Amino acid sequence: MNLYDRIPNNVNLSEDKRLQRALEKWLPNFLSWWHDMGPEGFQEKDVWLRTAIDVGSEGWAHFDYVKMPEYRWGIFLEPAQPDAKVGFGDNYGQPAYQEVPGEFRNALRRIIVTQGDTEPASVEQQRLLGHTCPSLYDLRNLFQVNVEEGRHLWAMVYLLHGYFGRDGRDEADALLERRSGNPDKPRILEAFNQPCDDWLNFYAFTMFTDRDGKYQLSALAESGFEPLARTCKFMLTEEAHHMFVGDTGLSRVVKRTAQLMKQNPDEDVRALGGIPLEIIQKYINFWFSYSLDLFGGEISSNSADFFAAGLKGRFKEQDQYKDHVAAEGSYTLMVVEDGKLVPREVPLRNALNEILRGEYVKDCEKGLARWNKALADEGVNQRLYLPNVRFHRHVGEYAGRHFDLAGNLIAKEEFERRKTVWLPTVEDREYVRSLMKAVTEPGKIANWIAPPSTGIKGKPFEFEYVRL
Ligand SMILES: [Fe+2]
């Protein structure tokens, strides 16, 4: 097999023997990780997947039946921009960095490793879901997400191997050694250590946690370190499908729940094998709050340093802002002082995590509006909502304190008393799990979710997306 078939790429890998050797050494370790930690029980099946074979509009959306271990994980960067410049921060307007600037080396490596760690983590979290798929269409979407997260790992490992020498290679190895949820060698970020063992979790995860990925990648797509910017731009095209899976998945669950509510005189969907809206709301509360943590502290000197260095910009930095230096200006956010919530003004650059989080929240709200429209369309009056950003946080200003869903500061005892109403309980999770029985006949769907309005890439819902 030639090099391009082993490692498809548009980075002239064949001309860089050192990098080629390093990646070829890493490849079997990746495959053995995929074998151990990738989707369990379906490795030999034909799955109708899209594969990136180039970054052009035709190339990256190539659809065919593939066995997952034979998926062509490749290295694809958006084409380089001639005369690319650092787009923000203290070095604004200077030529973009083609190599890692020595003074930013540690910061950049940390950014890339943290992003890279999330990719295999989510595959690990989702590895058992295939056994309980609600339809072949959903099973295929799960595997599509999984193989693309595998490719995202490749994307970050390429940067580590290509630009960070020895310690980059060590970090690339460590990415295959940590394990989601393992107390001895956990993944770096907490959302990626949470179990994702039923399909309601999966949809909420791809809606809220993959969407954090969109905002992190968008901020890094602005980076003055050009290889990182070009890598992230291409990853974003894949990420869109992951969020589609989550957003439409939840929408379909909500729709089905609404239909079942209308069928039962007491609106009791449990009696009809559906998922009650209260449980859906709790899953939203859980994954939204964990995903908010991924943006980091509200007041952050790291965010200021990364921005000053031109490494991590704001969301749509070039399109949305005129002042790319952002050295002046301030931002007001709520902090807890003497047991009370009070406003505090901080320098703009120290509030960039919070500003990015705000963009993310706005985006999530659009999803909620779509799901609420599904409720309205079915004639149900109840509505779903996002909890306040202070609710159930483990990182930043609000960690270690307690807030209700509206963001009011409350005592720990009150939180403990009410948390079973706000967050999934063991019984809720068991109930949801009890509904998860695989439906694998083409065109059939589980009772607790509505079918999608269309299939994938022009194929009907009845298409045999996975040959079992
Ligand atoms: Fe990803």
Ligand SMILES: [Fe+2]
């Ligand atoms: Fe993703």
